[in-house]
Amino acid sequence: MLNFQNITSERLGSHALDLEGALSDHAARLEQAQGALLDRFRAGGDPYLGWMDLPRGEVLGDVLALRDRLAGHYDDLIVLGIGGSSLGGLTLTTALQHPFHNSLASRPGMRVHFIDNVDGDVIEGLLEVLDARRTLVNVISKSGTTTETMAAYLSCKAWLQAQVGEKYKAQIIATTDPQKGILRPLAEREGYATLPVPPTVGGRFSVLSAVGLLPAALGGIDVEALLRGARRAMEHFERSAAHNEILQSALVQHLYGEQGKNITVFMPYSTRLRFLSDWYAQLWAESLGKNRQRDGGSARVGTTPVKAVGTTDQHSQVQLYREGPQDKLVVFVKVEQADRGALIPNAEPDENEMNYLGNKPYQTLMNAELHATAYALLDAGQPNYTISLPRIDAEHLGELLQFLMLQTAVAGELLNINAFDQPGVELGKVLTYALMGRPGFDEQRAQLEAEGITL
Numbered sequence: 001m002l003n004f005q006n007i008t009s010e011r012l013g014s015h016a017l018d019l020e021g022a023l024s025d026h027a028a029r030l031e032q033a034q035g036a037l038l039d040r041f042r043a044g045g046d047p048y049l050g051w052m053d054l055p056r057g058e059v060l061g062d063v064l065a066l067r068d069r070l071a072g073h074y075d076d077l078i079v080l081g082i083g084g085s086s087l088g089g090l091t092l093t094t095a096l097q098h099p100f101h102n103s104l105a106s107r108p109g110m111r112v113h114f115i116d117n118v119d120g121d122v123i124e125g126l127l128e129v130l131d132a133r134r135t136l137v138n139v140i141s142k143s144g145t146t147t148e149t150m151a152a153y154l155s156c157k158a159w160l161q162a163q164v165g166e167k168y169k170a171q172i173i174a175t176t177d178p179q180k181g182i183l184r185p186l187a188e189r190e191g192y193a194t195l196p197v198p199p200t201v202g203g204r205f206s207v208l209s210a211v212g213l214l215p216a217a218l219g220g221i222d223v224e225a226l227l228r229g230a231r232r233a234m235e236h237f238e239r240s241a242a243h244n245e246i247l248q249s250a251l252v253q254h255l256y257g258e259q260g261k262n263i264t265v266f267m268p269y270s271t272r273l274r275f276l277s278d279w280y281a282q283l284w285a286e287s288l289g290k291n292r293q294r295d296g297g298s299a300r301v302g303t304t305p306v307k308a309v310g311t312t313d314q315h316s317q318v319q320l321y322r323e324g325p326q327d328k329l330v331v332f333v334k335v336e337q338a339d340r341g342a343l344i345p346n347a348e349p350d351e352n353e354m355n356y357l358g359n360k361p362y363q364t365l366m367n368a369e370l371h372a373t374a375y376a377l378l379d380a381g382q383p384n385y386t387i388s389l390p391r392i393d394a395e396h397l398g399e400l401l402q403f404l405m406l407q408t409a410v411a412g413e414l415l416n417i418n419a420f421d422q423p424g425v426e427l428g429k430v431l432t433y434a435l436m437g438r439p440g441f442d443e444q445r446a447q448l449e450a451e452g453i454t455l
């Protein structure tokens with residue numbers, strides 16, 4: 001099980017939250033938030049809570065069947081998607097494949113490449129180095145319309161067509177809404193294999209749907225273990241507040257937000273977990289940055305997520321965290337045990353200054369740095385807490401992802417907002433269509449032109 005530590009100490013107490021006191025003051029509110037989510041989920045038919053059901057693995061059979069049919073025939077998988085349609089898979093493959101998987105001579109799964117931007121140099125550059133006969137493309141878009149993803153799809157399809165002719169149809173898999181959008185009918189017309197994104201699962205909550213599971217499975221990851229871990233988080237979420245670390249950590253986040261800690265720094269101490277920070281930043285920002293309350297009131301809420309990775313960002317951002325504005329809550333992720341248990345070698349006799357490192361596990365140094373930074377920040381009035389995971393494997397990562405999604409959902413309840421929509425991103429999308437000349441957006445185009453905004 002994951003372990004959540006709200007770091008407190010007698011001496012630093014003024015900057016740390018008294019969790020027990022806070023829990024007794026807010027238990028009713030927390031249990032109401034928990035009850036609201038569980039009741040809506042159990043009643044079924046909620047338009048947003050499909051992600052709570054994903055750990056049951058309804059789509060697992062289809063994902064594994066596709067993997068078994070394709071494995072061995074292809075070396076590379078290109079994933080086309082953006083935001084929630086990319087970051088989950090990227091997090092899983094970066095954390096769970098060999099750290100240099102793509103350079104291995106013999107690999108347990110495909111090399112997975114993520115195209116999540118409209119950077120033509122990167123797209124063309126990737127296609128230049130891959131063998132089209134041995135490459136699959138998984139185009140992922142819940143809405144089935146996202147501009148960035150559609151542009152990359154057009155490039156990959158044209159490339160495959162040019163290189164392998166009609167066989168391209170067997171090399172594209174579309175993951176999208178069962179009905180909505182342009183990708184679904186297009187995929188059916190072309191005869192691509194398809195997988196669903198359930199309409200009740202938002203992009204940033206979709207990592208354990210086919211969106212994340214297929215790239216992970218093709219990359220050789222144990223996706224059943226991922227779901228097993230996520231089910232453990234779901235079981236944990238049923239506990240009372242006094243024994244429920246998801247509720248407790250959501251409360252800590254919420255109370256510090258109320259105290260003006262407007263920035264949430266998310267900082268796993270692990271290179272393998274570096275994209276977890278990106279995934280979390282979208283989850284937190286799109287879910288909680290809102291200006292409409294559930295009861296119809298308006299108030300701008302949400303704390304700004306900052307992506308960081310330890311120890312690297314100790315040497316880049318920690319100066320600001322210690323001496324800059326006291327407006328941050330730092331969330332550390334600690335890994336108890338490294339897979340390889342690598343040791344730092346002993347120093348040579350003339351390297352006395354480094355003797356203190358000799359024969360110690362790298363993970364010991366990593367965690368010493370985490371503890372030292374946590375203490376140094378608290379000492380400077382910057383509160384923080386740590387989520388520990390025993391090791392980075394599929395089961396614990398699945399548990400951590402579901403833990404963070406549940407925590408975010410509870411945070412949304414405490415803020416009295418809808419954590420599952422993202423109306424704030426729409427205008428930018430519409431105006432891009434207008435600038436790019438998409439039919440039906442002439443009015444917006446004229447509006448932009450009147451403001452002097454043209455291409």
Ligand SMILES: O=P(O)(O)OC[C@H]1O[C@](O)(CO)[C@@H](O)[C@@H]1O
Pocket residue numbers: 082083084085140141142143144145146149202203204286422425
């Ligand atoms: O999966 P889609 O529909 O292509 O959307 C990609 C991303 O774009 C957003 O809608 C916001 O721009 C995200 O919520 C989503 O994860």
